[in-house]
Amino acid sequence: MAAGKNQSSSKQRPPKILLAKPGIDGHDRGVLVLARAFRDAGMEVLYAGLLPTPEEVIDTAVNEDVDVIAMSLLNGAHLTVFKRVADLMKERGIDDIALVGGGTIPEEDKPALEALGITGNYGPGTPLSTIIEHVRKRAAEAREKKMGQD
Amino acid sequence: MEDHKGFWHSKLREASERNSSSKDESLEKWRKNTLEPWEEKTGYKPREFINSSGIEIKDVYTKSDLPEDQEKFLGLPGEYPFTRGVYPNMYRGKEWTMRMFSGFGTPEDTNARLKYLISHGETGLSIAFDMPTLYAYDCDNKRADGEIGKCGVNVSSLKDMEVIFDGIDLSKVTTSMTINAPAAVLTAMYFSIARKQGLSLDKIGGTVQADILKEYIAQKEWIYPPEAHIRIIRDMMIYCTENVPRWNYISISGYHIREAGSSAVQELAFTLADGFYYVEMGKKAGLDVDQFAPRLSFFFNSSINFFEEIAKMRAARRIWATALKEKYGAKSKRAMMLRFHTQTSGYTLTWQQPHINIVRTAFEGLAAVLGGTQSLHTNSYDEAMALPSEEAVKVALRTQQIIAEETGVTDTVDPLAGSYYVEWLTNRIEEEAYRYFDKIESMGGILEAVKSGYIQREIATTSYRRQKRIEEGKEVMVGANKYVESEEKPINILRIPGEAQERQIKRLNEVKATRDGKRVAETLERLRKAMEDPDKNIMPFLIDAVESYATLEEISNVGREVYGGWKEPIII
Numbered sequence: 001m002a003a004g005k006n007q008s009s010s011k012q013r014p015p016k017i018l019l020a021k022p023g024i025d026g027h028d029r030g031v032l033v034l035a036r037a038f039r040d041a042g043m044e045v046l047y048a049g050l051l052p053t054p055e056e057v058i059d060t061a062v063n064e065d066v067d068v069i070a071m072s073l074l075n076g077a078h079l080t081v082f083k084r085v086a087d088l089m090k091e092r093g094i095d096d097i098a099l100v101g102g103g104t105i106p107e108e109d110k111p112a113l114e115a116l117g118i119t120g121n122y123g124p125g126t127p128l129s130t131i132i133e134h135v136r137k138r139a140a141e142a143r144e145k146k147m148g149q150d
Numbered sequence: 151m152e153d154h155k156g157f158w159h160s161k162l163r164e165a166s167e168r169n170s171s172s173k174d175e176s177l178e179k180w181r182k183n184t185l186e187p188w189e190e191k192t193g194y195k196p197r198e199f200i201n202s203s204g205i206e207i208k209d210v211y212t213k214s215d216l217p218e219d220q221e222k223f224l225g226l227p228g229e230y231p232f233t234r235g236v237y238p239n240m241y242r243g244k245e246w247t248m249r250m251f252s253g254f255g256t257p258e259d260t261n262a263r264l265k266y267l268i269s270h271g272e273t274g275l276s277i278a279f280d281m282p283t284l285y286a287y288d289c290d291n292k293r294a295d296g297e298i299g300k301c302g303v304n305v306s307s308l309k310d311m312e313v314i315f316d317g318i319d320l321s322k323v324t325t326s327m328t329i330n331a332p333a334a335v336l337t338a339m340y341f342s343i344a345r346k347q348g349l350s351l352d353k354i355g356g357t358v359q360a361d362i363l364k365e366y367i368a369q370k371e372w373i374y375p376p377e378a379h380i381r382i383i384r385d386m387m388i389y390c391t392e393n394v395p396r397w398n399y400i401s402i403s404g405y406h407i408r409e410a411g412s413s414a415v416q417e418l419a420f421t422l423a424d425g426f427y428y429v430e431m432g433k434k435a436g437l438d439v440d441q442f443a444p445r446l447s448f449f450f451n452s453s454i455n456f457f458e459e460i461a462k463m464r465a466a467r468r469i470w471a472t473a474l475k476e477k478y479g480a481k482s483k484r485a486m487m488l489r490f491h492t493q494t495s496g497y498t499l500t501w502q503q504p505h506i507n508i509v510r511t512a513f514e515g516l517a518a519v520l521g522g523t524q525s526l527h528t529n530s531y532d533e534a535m536a537l538p539s540e541e542a543v544k545v546a547l548r549t550q551q552i553i554a555e556e557t558g559v560t561d562t563v564d565p566l567a568g569s570y571y572v573e574w575l576t577n578r579i580e581e582e583a584y585r586y587f588d589k590i591e592s593m594g595g596i597l598e599a600v601k602s603g604y605i606q607r608e609i610a611t612t613s614y615r616r617q618k619r620i621e622e623g624k625e626v627m628v629g630a631n632k633y634v635e636s637e638e639k640p641i642n643i644l645r646i647p648g649e650a651q652e653r654q655i656k657r658l659n660e661v662k663a664t665r666d667g668k669r670v671a672e673t674l675e676r677l678r679k680a681m682e683d684p685d686k687n688i689m690p691f692l693i694d695a696v697e698s699y700a701t702l703e704e705i706s707n708v709g710r711e712v713y714g715g716w717k718e719p720i721i722i
Contacts, residue, residue, distance in 0.1 A: 076297075
């Protein structure tokens with residue numbers, strides 16, 4: 001059946017990741033390193049560029065049918081801005097795209113982000129392998145959900 | 151003079167010739183008779199010794215690694231080419247300025263902090279702005295939600311600046327404002343406050359960063375396309391040279407280039423290339439290089455590879471002096487002197503075992519002092535996680551005081567001069583910088599190299615290579631990839647209260663309700679006309695606009711309409 005065909009083709013497809021800095025923040029060293037690292041790890045990578053709004057990030061993610069939005073902020077606004085992305089996704093009923101965060105995120109902020117479904121929340125100095133493994137896991141979960149909907 | 155075609159190409163050729171080391175027979179003998187047997191006996195396993203710039207470091211350096219006329223490239227302190235320092239007695243005469251950068255929350259918070267610092271004898275104020283201010287969005291813009299006061303103080307209109315400087319006599323302090331894209335607007339606000347205090351503009355002094363080239367390269371905080379920002383900086387340069395002689399209108403910054411992932415050589419080369427561009431801009435605007443070049447100052451990073459950083463700073467002074475004299479025709483010593491501020495590296499700090507960052511910062515600060523810095527900001531140990539707490543800032547300041555008053559490194563000028571290794575490395579870094587200048591020259595200049603994305607890609611490639619080396623354990627970050635602890639104890643960090651945003655929006659609404667709307671519209675219209683005419687200087691129009699209480703975003707929106715925005719070239 002069509003569903004079965006979809007399943008096998010999307011199983012072969014590599015994880016598709018949208019990297020984004022959805023705030024007013026130009027610190028892009030980390031996000032540029034991750035773009036190359038994810039690509040080298042066999043993932044398909046899109047980068048939303050600098051200064052996208054949360055709405056633009058979600059639109060791109062939906063149009064491109066990504067598995068994960070990986071967000072990075074180093075300006076201390078993660079609790080507001082990451083949350084806005086999560087809230088907008090909920091409003092629009094999107095549950096088959098996983099949200100992953102990273103940046104200068106204090107330990108004590110992590111539970112609040114986790115509660116919004118934003119996982120990872122890795123700080124500077126986290127091994128790339130740890131981040132890649134986590135993103136891959138979250139991508140697989142999102143892919144499962146996508147297939148459930150087919 | 152500016153079209154000195156191939157200037158850097160010939161400098162590169164000279165340097166490579168000079169640096170090709172002569173054969174040292176006694177060293178060959180030492181290798182064969184002493185080193186090799188020792189390595190065999192001790193089971194030495196060859197490994198790689200390279201620094202951040204990819205320069206391979208040899209086992210030992212001797213006189214044969216230096217050119218015969220090495221002395222000529224050193225000079226004495228306070229003399230051309232200033233390799234050994236810009237002042238004759240350096241820290242024996244006066245310590246470097248310990249300038250700790252700060253600013254957060256509302257203008258009231260910052261005003262209280264400034265008054266506290268002034269009451270403790272500080273006269274050099276330094277102000278950080280939040281992200282919406284840096285990108286010229288007012289506090290009530292939807293995009294600014296959650297960002298007000300987070301990374302610095304918020305300024306949406308002249309009213310906010312009035313509060314920041316309330317009760318502070320601008321003739322008695324100098325103010326450094328870390329602002330780039332909207333630097334001319336903030337400068338206009340500062341001048342306006344001086345005028346309200348009854349001061350003529352030759353009585354005030356200060357610095358804005360306003361280095362827009364490094365924004366496109368590294369920090370990525372711009373509003374308009376490069377040419378528009380460059381024109382505005384040109385206007386500020388001309389206006390200040392004529393009216394505000396103590397205003398340093400550009401601080402040419404390598405710090406952010408390094409933090410964005412460059413090597414030491416890339417930081418040096420791209421920063422100086424930016425500097426050359428500003429010199430050429432001033433000359434093109436008809437200004438006298440001996441008059442404006444002394445107003446240009448630099449801002450470098452001090453990272454963790456000790457000797458590489460020191461060599462970088464020594465090379466920077468030599469290259470700048472050489473270029474100003476030989477390429478740009480400067481005659482005064484002051485115009486050839488590269489003076490710089492240094493900040494220790496934020497990137498080298500780990501969130502793991504944060505207290506060990508104190509040690510990293512101490513070494514980096516020491517390198518800056520041995521490199522001859524004029525002022526220094528030492529980072530706090532908690533900065534991999536947040537803005538520094540008061541306790542952490544105090545430790546960072548004390549670190550500088552220990553370097554200055556306990557270690558004895560300030561007892562003599564440029565104590566590392568004559569070290570075979572340090573001089574060799576200084577020469578090599580200089581040569582590598584020339585290689586980049588040659589390349590940039592062949593691409594049509596730094597602006598073209600930035601607009602094509604070449605510079606940004608060079609940095610991204612270096613950054614990724616370094617990250618992979620860390621991943622593979624070839625480079626060590628203690629606590630992060632070696633000597634890792636299974637559990638991390640949390641430390642207290644600074645939190646910014648949320649009410650800053652509400653208070654700022656309330657003030658902005660009051661400003662809009664009480665100002666003369668007709669006057670605002672008129673000043674903005676005149677500003678638009680000035681912006682559209684490249685032969686006009688926009689500074690007086692900017693001052694009129696801020697004095698009518700047009701907001702930062704309204705003023706910048708005029709520019710957004712005239713010049714448009716900017717999307718960076720694809721880097722990855």
